[in-house]
Amino acid sequence: MRAHDGWIVRVRPRCASMTALQWRVLASLALTYAHPQIELTRLGNVQLRGVSEETLALLRSHLIAAELVPEDEDADLAPAVHCTPFYNANDPTHELAQSLCAAAMALLSPRAMQSMGLPALPGKFGLLVDDDQRNLHHISADLRLWQLADGGYGLALGDCGGHYQFSTAEQVVEASVQVARWFARERMAIAGKVPTRLKDLLVSQPLNAPCLKEEMLHLTTSGAMSLVPPGKTEQGWVLGVPMGRIDAAAMQKLASELPEGTEIRITPWRSLLVVGSNALALIDPLEAEHWITSSTDARLRVSACTGSPRCTQALVPAQDMALQCASHVSDGQHLHISGCGKLCALSSDATSVMFASTHTSGAVLLNVCSASQLDQPAMPIPYQSWSVAPTELQQHLHDLPV
Numbered sequence: 001m002r003a004h005d006g007w008i009v010r011v012r013p014r015c016a017s018m019t020a021l022q023w024r025v026l027a028s029l030a031l032t033y034a035h036p037q038i039e040l041t042r043l044g045n046v047q048l049r050g051v052s053e054e055t056l057a058l059l060r061s062h063l064i065a066a067e068l069v070p071e072d073e074d075a076d077l078a079p080a081v082h083c084t085p086f087y088n089a090n091d092p093t094h095e096l097a098q099s100l101c102a103a104a105m106a107l108l109s110p111r112a113m114q115s116m117g118l119p120a121l122p123g124k125f126g127l128l129v130d131d132d133q134r135n136l137h138h139i140s141a142d143l144r145l146w147q148l149a150d151g152g153y154g155l156a157l158g159d160c161g162g163h164y165q166f167s168t169a170e171q172v173v174e175a176s177v178q179v180a181r182w183f184a185r186e187r188m189a190i191a192g193k194v195p196t197r198l199k200d201l202l203v204s205q206p207l208n209a210p211c212l213k214e215e216m217l218h219l220t221t222s223g224a225m226s227l228v229p230p231g232k233t234e235q236g237w238v239l240g241v242p243m244g245r246i247d248a249a250a251m252q253k254l255a256s257e258l259p260e261g262t263e264i265r266i267t268p269w270r271s272l273l274v275v276g277s278n279a280l281a282l283i284d285p286l287e288a289e290h291w292i293t294s295s296t297d298a299r300l301r302v303s304a305c306t307g308s309p310r311c312t313q314a315l316v317p318a319q320d321m322a323l324q325c326a327s328h329v330s331d332g333q334h335l336h337i338s339g340c341g342k343l344c345a346l347s348s349d350a351t352s353v354m355f356a357s358t359h360t361s362g363a364v365l366l367n368v369c370s371a372s373q374l375d376q377p378a379m380p381i382p383y384q385s386w387s388v389a390p391t392e393l394q395q396h397l398h399d400l401p402v
């Protein structure tokens, strides 16, 4: 994808995992060919920004050599398979994710769909393998698969309430492929706006597929976590990344201190899971600026869109402002700052939102509102007062109904 400051190059780590060696390569490529940062997305992808047209092909060849992207561009265009970071090597969740990735590339890529006389799936169509606690329940997915407590497998369609049950991983993967093909075929028959997500098609086109038996309505997320904070987990250490932007030099240093094959997985909470290692012991106190090692770190309480200078529509440097604001956000609250009223990448954790707008006079204004009442911002204050009157902003934040 092209942005005004160059190409954005995306890497979709298979099963949410990259080795320390691959991270070293990626960090080195960021330092050589892109902005010196690696961005984590909320879907568990990583991306480099600011790549020039001239170096794009060379960068891609390095990514292919490091097995970070498939050589076959058609396979890279297959639907994304997002995966929980919480699995053990070769356990049923890992095997399910591997099977689904392989099926998506072989059976749902644009070329595979074309060979069946079907149109390609839209870019937004996504599959997800969750863990048995369903910790990724907050992430939108067209097809969601996971292992059930009884050893079977669940399949939920388009974030609707129920799910279908299968005995084996092969069956649930096969059913997912059938539903994806049905979606690709049926959506094109819709008059007017063509749906890009399964849930939108299911509103008007009930799915009656032989591979789906009786729908189970009971779907619980009672054991799921909405945010996995930095710290120790069963699989290793979760290491937070301020604003989801990894400093490439800090990543290179961290990855160089780990054995090459150590897995560093990507979580959907702007953090990394260093499998089987005490990441904390590897972080020098001087590097705390780049990593979040404590669940009480105030930077976990803020998020922001890209903002200026990298987004042409941005009126303010949203990410820098969020970091400045972090210590003023109360525990249990989450402030999202947006460089304009579009509210891209609005975090589902957000309890309050600050977005920039332009007054008829041309002055930039900051609007603060509760995340549940986005259409009712408090009295806007001039952006100019950001540095001179932060107390006024803090008061706005404290006064918001959440």
Ligand code: SF4
Binding pocket: 305, 306, 307, 308, 311, 312, 313, 314, 315, 338, 339, 340, 341, 342, 343, 344
């Ligand atoms: S919300 Fe506005 S400023 Fe932020 S990334 Fe989107 S378009 Fe750019």
